[in-house]
Amino acid sequence: MVCTSCQKQIADYSNFCYNCGARQTATAAPGPGVANCSHKRLARSSTDKKIAGVCGGLATYFDLDATVVRLIWLLLLLFAGTGFWAYIILWIALPIAPPEVIAGATSVQVV
Numbered sequence: 001m002v003c004t005s006c007q008k009q010i011a012d013y014s015n016f017c018y019n020c021g022a023r024q025t026a027t028a029a030p031g032p033g034v035a036n037c038s039h040k041r042l043a044r045s046s047t048d049k050k051i052a053g054v055c056g057g058l059a060t061y062f063d064l065d066a067t068v069v070r071l072i073w074l075l076l077l078l079f080a081g082t083g084f085w086a087y088i089i090l091w092i093a094l095p096i097a098p099p100e101v102i103a104g105a106t107s108v109q110v111v
Contacts, residue, residue: 043097044090052091060097 001012005022016023045056048066055073059066077083 041097042094044094046097046099052087053096054087054090054094057094057097 001010001014001024002008003010003017003020003022004024006017006020008017008019010017010019010024014024040061042061043057044053045060045066046053048056048059050056050070055069056066058064059069062069073083073087075083076086
């Protein structure tokens with residue numbers, strides 16, 4: 001691959017040039033072993049929350065039902081005793097996710 005700025009040879013699928021530091025175009029295919037998927041970010045849920053949205057955010061990140069995550073969290077709280085402090089730490093550390101736009105949520109008039 002050739003840098004778009006300084007025209008020097010760099011490794012294939014690089015995001016930045018080693019020589020000049022220029023950002024490379026995003027049109028290149030991802031590197032070997034990298035899947036084409038949108039990047040998921042771990043964040044507190046702004047819509048599916050009971051207290052702070054930590055369980056809802058974890059459920060969204062791991063593609064699970066929020067009720068299952070809440071039950072696991074309750075078991076951690078009751079049996080291991082670490083669930084309370086882990087919840088507080090995640091509440092502070094995780095950013096809140098922007099509200100999701102629900103596709104097709106337009107109002108329909110019946111005539």
